[in-house]
Amino acid sequence: MSGFKTHTGKAASLKRDHVDTDQIIPKQFLKKIDKAGYGEFLFYDWRYHSQDQENPDFELNKEETKGSSILITGQNFGCGSSREHAPWALKDYGFHVIIAESFADIFFNNCVKNGILPIRLSEKEIQQLYTDGSDTVINQLTVNLEDQQVINEQGDRFDFDFDPYWKKMLINGWDEISVTLQYEDKIKQYEKERIVS
Amino acid sequence: MGKTIIDKLWESHVVAKEVNKPDLLYIDLHLLHEVTSPQAFAGLREKNRKVRRPDLCFATMDHNIPTVDRFNIKDETSRLQVETLEKNCEEFGIKLEGLDSQKQGIVHVIGPELGLTLPGKTIVCGDSHTSTHGAFGALAFGIGTSEVEHVLATQTLWQNKPKQMNVKIEGELGYGVTAKDVILWFIAKYGTNAGTGHIIEFSGSTVRSFTMEERMTLCNMSIEAGAKASVVAPDEKTFAYMDGKAYAPKGNEFKEKCQEWKNLATDEDAVFDQVIEINAADIEPMITWGTTPSMCLPVSGQIPTAESASSAEEKQSIKNALSYMGFKGHEKLENVEVQHVFIGSCTNSRLSDLLEASALVKGKEVHPGVRAIVVPGSQSVKKEAESLGIHQIFLDAGFEWRDSGCSMCLGMNDDIVPEGERCASTSNRNFAGRQGKGARTHLVSPIMAAAAAIHGKFTDVRSMLQNQNPEVDRYVGI
Structure with missing residues (x-):
């Protein structure tokens, strides 16, 4: 995985609280056995009315959010199921950063493991990220x-x-x-002392 | 200062502790299923890594599998996922209870049933409802697929120690009020992120009086309150449940272990970051009305309107939920008609759940407008229920009696609720689309689900228990 130091990009605003992983990627897309190609199914039930008809009202379908690489959202983002397909879908769609008031614990970890940076900011701070005079558009964030x-x-x-x-x-x-495998001696020692069986 | 059960479980599993790093925790039991493991095994293969301790791993298939004609998986991708698990287990030497096994079942039902789940263990699984196993005094939590791969390769996880919350529930539950209602009530009152960043210990006289099955229901849905994990201190009930289970220690070793497990209990002078006290008598049979588990009311409740919201975000979320659920607001929950009833899932599919529900439906008929299914949590539960004649009670009443699996809880198989129809469900999540696109889920206890099946609409189960039917009463804890 390539390192993450800085990122500059356009942000999309999803002003919702408690977005669960069932919404991020519905269950019918969890049957694949690889990690690739989930982006097209991201927010599927919100993005599409039917298989070939986009929902023009959904935030990510609007012209001003096209090409976004940062997602701005509310409280408890990623709650529910532990499915790592959620960050796989977000990353494949093009998101590198998610800024939220708070995250569900498992989802937060799953993001970090996939090189997505989850950032917690307060509601007030998030308000100040918006481009002047707008409550939906953020042209650029670093x-x-x-x-x-x-x-x-x-x-x-x-x-x-x-x-x-x-x-x-x-x-x-x-x-x-690879990092953890360097602790092999300590793991062995632990197993020896505790007789893990 | 004394230690909590959480401190004791945590500290006894620390392999490495260094400054500016999370603790490296040893994992005693790794449960696997078909949906969240294929990419983890593929990752090992890619880097030519082995499973470090296949003997501490245990696999089954539950999410994808049919509950009718179970060997005939029609969906190609589901079949591939199930076959991939079979191949992976064989290649890496992991014990699998497959479709043909009498021990197969929902991973969180069979872990305890087989005695794999034991007090004092650290248990992980690529499934958020791993919290269930905390009922036995284990530190158990759900992980993502990258962490599944990490545990397979190293038998450890890097973890920051969460904060600790003591949820004390005291007193006797009312007539017809179950463990499911307790956890739904808790989430309704404190919210779906009440436990975020915390591990919860459930304590108090109500929890002590709970059976192991009831404790599992309670811990199962602590993830719906956002908690990393939840735990109940092991006691005589725990030991009685574990005694004789296939993988549990036997004889003298078991007795010694029980002594050790007793010491896990929180010390009297231990301090929690947060304490919540609940009076059991305040709790009523609960029903969710919206699209998160916190959108939940007592059966006597009235569905809210967006005007009742305290913020613009809440107003919008109530509006969205009302629209998705097909409500205008102000409707009485008791008059809401249902077209489906699902008794099953890792929350409520154990023998005691089926016994309670069956006692209520005995001699009655499922309402003609309702399709009702019972999906036992494991093939063992199914077999045991059949030996007691429980299946016949359900079948006579017009329920369908299925093979075990996750089924309609998340509709990854064919058990789906059609668009716009309502389901009284004993499962754990009422998210939009969870049981099928446009499906309207109402979470309830098994006896509330049974009552809805008979009446074709939500009914206060307590009105059905007023006959003091001893058979029913026995199973609802009276």
Whole structure:
């Protein structure tokens, strides 16, 4: 996985709370056995009225959000099922960053493991990300993981918290399993002392 | 300062502890199923890695499989997923209870049933309802597929220790009020993110009085309150349940283990980050009316309107939910007609759930406007129910009696609720589209589902229990 240091892009606004993973990717698309190609099914029931008819009212179908790589949303994003197909779909669609008031725990971890940066900002801070005079459009945001800052078009900077370990993993794009396999001696020692069976 | 059960479970599994890093936790049991594992096995194969401890892994198929004519999986992609699990288990040497096994069932039903789930263990599975196993005093939580791969390769996970919440439930539940109503009530009152970033210990006299099955129902839906995991301290009921289970320790070893497990209980002077106290007597039979589990009311309730919202976001979410669910607002829940009843899922498909529901339907008939199905949580539950004649009670009343699986809880197989129709469901999620595109799900307890099946609409089950029918009463904890 390539490292994540900074990202600049257009943001799409999905002003909803408690978006569950069933909405992010409905169950009928969980039957594949690989990780690729989920983007076309992202928010499927919201994006499409029927198989070949888009819902023009859905936020991501609007002209001004086309080409977005940052998703802005509300509280408890990604609640529900543990399906990692949700971040796979978001990434495949083109999202690199998700900014929300809060995230569900499993979804948050699943994002980090797939090189998507989930950022928590307050409702008030999120309001200030919007392009002047708009409550739907954000033309450009820059996210800097090293400095832990989101920078809006006006140059205002918003600090965010991030776990130091996962920050390091993301910035370097390290394979987590390779890192853990270096702890083999400690794992063996633990098994020996506790006789895990 | 004393330690909580959560501290004790956590600390006994730390393999490595370093500054500025999460703890590296050892995983004692890794449950696998067909939907969230294929990419994890593929990842191992790609890097030429092995499964570190296949003996601590255990697999079954449950999400995708048919509940009628179970060996005939018509959907090609479902069949491929099931076959992929079979191949992966064979290649990596993992024990699989497949479709042809009498031990097959929903992963969260068979773990405890087989004695794989034990107090003091860390348990993970690529499924959010892994929280169920916390009922036994295990630290159990759902993980994503990358973490599944990590556990397969290393038998560990990097985890930051969550905050801790004590949810104390005291007193006796009212007549006809079940564990399902307790957890629905909790989510309705405190919200779907009440537990985010926390592990919950459920304690108090109500929880102590619960059977293991009731504790499982409670812990199962703690994820719907956003909790990382939930746990109930093991006690004599836990030990009695585990005694004699296939994979549980036997004889003297079991006795010694019971002593050890007793010590897991939270110390008297331990401190939680948050404490919530609940009076069991406040809880009524509950029904969800909307599209998140917190949109839930007592059976006597009236569906809200968007005007009752306290913020613009809430107003919009009530509006969306009312529109999806086909309500205008102000309707009385008790008059809402249902076309489907589903008794099943990892929340409510165990023998006790089926016994309670069957006691209520005995000698009655499913309403002509209703299609009702019972999907036992495992083939063992099915067999046991059949030996008790429970299946006949359901069949005589007009229910369908199926093979085990996740079924209509998420409709990955053919068990789907058609668009615009309503289902009284004993499952755990009422998200839009969960049971089928446009399907309208109402979460309820098994006895409330049975009552809805008979009347064709939601009915306060307590009105049906007023006859003091001893057979019914026995199963509703009176």
